[in-house]
Every structure is written in structure tokens, then in C-alpha cells.
Amino acid sequence: MKTPKLKKVLATGPTIYLRRPATKDCDEFIRLNRASIRFYRGITTAISTPQQFARYISRCQNDDFEGLLICLRNGNAIVGSINLSQVFRGVFQNAYLGYQVGARFAGRGYMTEALRLALRYAFDTMKLHRLEANIQPNNAASIALVKRAGFTKEGYSRRYLKIGGRWRDHERWAMLAEDWSEKDHHDEDTRYCFVTGRLCSRARGLEYFGLAGRRASYPAVHC
Numbered sequence: 508m509k510t511p512k513l514k515k516v517l518a519t520g521p522t523i524y525l526r527r528p529a530t531k532d533c534d535e536f537i538r539l540n541r542a543s544i545r546f547y548r549g550i551t552t553a554i555s556t557p558q559q560f561a562r563y564i565s566r567c568q569n570d571d572f573e574g575l576l577i578c579l580r581n582g583n584a585i586v587g588s589i590n591l592s593q594v595f596r597g598v599f600q601n602a603y604l605g606y607q608v609g610a611r612f613a614g615r616g617y618m619t620e621a622l623r624l625a626l627r628y629a630f631d632t633m634k635l636h637r638l639e640a641n642i643q644p645n646n647a648a649s650i651a652l653v654k655r656a657g658f659t660k661e662g663y664s665r666r667y668l669k670i671g672g673r674w675r676d677h678e679r680w681a682m683l684a685e686d687w688s689e690k691d692h693h694d695e696d697t698r699y700c701f702v703t704g705r706l707c708s709r710a711r712g713l714e715y716f717g718l719a720g721r722r723a724s725y726p727a728v729h730c
């Protein structure tokens with residue numbers, strides 16, 4: 508079913524924001540993904556043709572799919588994407604989580620920040636009860652990411668997804684709305700480190716950091 512999705516920017520953090528994709532994003536998104544093909548190999552199959560992008564835009568209109576682009580507040584470049592797919596309502600209230608960041612933007616904390624915003628959107632706005640992420644056991648960056656976000660490892664699925672022509676085992680990680688409300692509350696202690704440019708629970712202090720010349724409302728310190 509299709510319900511009009513009117514709002515474009517869905518959530519904003521210290522360095523990135525999440526928004527819905529639009530037809531005009533086609534070239535930039537494809538360029539980002541094509542430049543990341545080696546980085547994604549064996550992990551995920553990214554959209555790399557205008558036809559695939561058109562299908563993605565069409566899928567984003569459906570109630571059972573939410574496609575989110577991660578964009579830099581400074582300059583608006585698209586750095587990655589998050590998908591909430593197979594959104595199932597009724598007694599399940601579950602969605603499957605997929606995410607990727609372009610190779611040249613990896614390791615800068617963007618997905619940590621984006622995932623936090625996406626979790627708030629999924630649990631607070633969409634009112635989901637459970638999000639599931641399936642991750643290959645050797646994908647250390649992705650496992651570090653969900654662990655830090657507060658996901659729990661629930662199991663191991665043998666030969667779960669066929670990626671790059673091969674059935675691959677995956678670990679099943681999930682977060683419940685209950686886990687998230689505890690975690691999000693706890694995360695009020697998280698500070699924005701002005702030296703590393705990342706959100707960090709180890710950062711301490713009372714300074715404030717200006718983003719793009721503006722005074723931000725995030726307490727910022729050096730961790």
C-alpha cells in the first residue's frame with residue numbers, strides 16, 4: 508500500500524541528517540556506490556544503475572519500506588544510506604535494517620550518528636517494536652556498530668543470504684523498542700568530541716562546539 512510520505516528531512520544530528528531520496532539524487536547516489544564497489548564486495552549489492560535507482564524510489568513510496576539517505580550538514584553530500592525493509596505491522600511491528608556508507612566516508616563516525624537517528628525514527632516515529640540486522644561474522648565494522656548502538660546478538664543463520672553468487676552465513680542482531688528507550692536515555696551522557704569529530708561516550712567537559720559557523724546545542728569536548 509502507498510501512503511503519501513510528505514516530509515523529506517526526517518532527523519538531524521551534529522554532522523549529518525537523514526532524508527528521503529528523490530529522483531534528482533540518482534547520479535550522485537550511483538556515483539557514490541560505483542566508487543565503493545570493492546568496499547562492498549561480498550557484503551552488499553548496492554544500487555549502481557539508473558534502473559535500479561528508479562525501482563528504489565518506487566519502493567520508497569511503499570508503506571513496507573523506508574529508504575533514508577545520510578547527508579552531510581556541511582555541503583549536503585550524500586555519504587550513505589539506511590533501509591528499513593519488510594516493515595511488518597500487526598502483532599510483529601518489525602523491520603529489517605540495512606546500511607552502507609560510501610568507501611571514502613567510512614570510519615568517520617557517520618554511520619554511528621546516522622544509526623542513532625534512524626533508531627529514534629524507527630521506534631519513536633514509526634512506532635516499531637523490533638529492528639533486525641543480519642551481519643556476516645567477519646564484518647567487524649558492522650558488528651562494532653550494532654554493538655555500540657545497543658543491539659543484542661540473537662543467533663546465527665547458516666547460508667542465510669546469497670551475496671555475490673554465494674550463500675553466506677549471518678549473525679542475527681536485534682534491538683527492541685524497550686532496549687532503545689533505556690539506551691537512548693543513557694546516551695544523554697554522550698558528547699561530541701571536537702578533536703576526533705565523533706560522538707563519544709568517553710568525552711567529558713562543558714564547552715560548546717560551533718558547526719558550520721553556528722553555535723550548536725551539543726556539549727562538545729575532547730575525549
Ligand SMILES: CC(C)(COP(=O)(O)OP(=O)(O)OC[C@H]1O[C@@H](n2cnc3c(N)ncnc32)[C@H](O)[C@@H]1OP(=O)(O)O)[C@@H](O)C(=O)NCCC(=O)NCCS
Nearest residue numbers: 550606607608613614615616617618619642647648649651
Ligand atoms: C559497516 C559500515 C556501515 C560502518 O560505517 P562507518 O561510518 O564506517 O562506521 P563508524 O565510523 O560510525 O563506526 C564503525 C566502527 O567500526 C570500527 N571499525 C571500522 N572498521 C573496522 C574493522 N575493519 N575492524 C574492526 N572494527 C572496525 C570503527 O573503529 C568504529 O568503531 P569505534 O568507534 O568503536 O572505533 C561501513 O563500514 C560500511 O558501509 N561497510 C560496507 C557495507 C556494510 O558492511 N553494510 C552492513 C552490512 S550488515
